[in-house]
Amino acid sequence: MLSDVVAAVPVRPFAVMNAVGLVAFALVGATKAIREEFDLFGVTVVGLATAFAGGATRDVLVGRVPLVLRSFGEISLALLGVALAVCAHIVLDAADEHPATLVADAIGLAAFTTAGAIVATNVGVSGFGVVAVATINAVGGGALADLLLGRQPFVLFDDFYASCAVLGGVAYWLAASIGGSPGPAAALCASVTVCTRLLAVSLDWHLPTAQRLGRHWRRR
Template identity: 30%
Template sequence: MDYQQLITFIMEMLGTVAFAASGAMVAVDRAMDIFGVIVLGVTTAVGGGAIRDVILGIVPPAMFRNPIYTLVATITSCVVFMILYLKKELLQGHNRETYDKIMLVMDSIGLGIFTVVGVNTGISHGYVDYMFLLVFLGTITGVGGGLLRDIMAGVPPYILVRHIYACASIVGAIVCVLLYRHFGAVASMVGASAVVVLIRYLAAHYRWNLPKLTREEEN
């Protein structure tokens, strides 16, 4: 395992932990039992990558052959469950705000990291010149897990209703491809995931909103 593989592995682990935590938090919030929490945590963590691998024809997908991702996601989900079980007050009142903030951070980190991991998987399979395919792979890897999480939990998908969600992923994927072509893999991964997290953070903090038609506006 050389330097670049090590960076990739560390980032994948970080993304797995972040997305598993976001999935587990949604599950706890929906009053699921410990098993539902684990299933949703694991699905959120490995779902996007599984979709990407199937699209690229990498079968069986990496996460089905290598248990490490599922194991890490399972442990993360259990830890989240235990913390919230022991500290129920974290879900209520003004702690709720802190909860929402942690959820946002976890989801942003997962989105950023998996976007660049998706792009890099495409590059390492020889599609370095297919800008459009790479951006699609990055976006699907980034948003796929969260989308499955929201569909399974029966909540309106983040990607469709929240601030500039897929937008951050798409911009990050483009930045990732450009950085890769000029500065190599490591710079592209670290730089582009930072860009995604930054865009999402700024969007949430300054309440950037894209135009939309609301019922209220109509009346």
């Protein structure tokens, strides 16, 4: 089964993961803006910010011009995601509550985690660097979207989200460290990230807070 997935991954796994992440996160970001009743311009801005912020930060960290400023294809894919979000809301009326939106978010998280890990590995950073860049690539767009929507970035509190990207980044680094080629390492990273995220949503996983730990300790 895994061999079939790996065989299906093209020679350039970064291009595939980046494209998937752009469409998925633009859709998710635009859906959040639609929920807040933004106009179409605002929906587009939030969707594009969600799609591009993480990757742009990744590129700055590794010392290159952000890909979004060098490729028209990036804009096209993100606009496709925004258009899909608008169409879904028109058809479904409550697209933000549809399970497919959560799945799209998990897929985008996995794709951008993998894309970030690939870039970081290619420039030769440490294992910590691979995990850090992968995580920033994955959660940066969502954090900016929350700020644009007037919220605290949800990755910083009460959700098992960035942790999934961390686990995926570790998986990629381990696979690459033992000599794995980019294709299998990318498949492993994406699988770990998307599976842990979907499990976290299904099982309502949350990281502990200091307050919860304190209450638990005082009850002993």
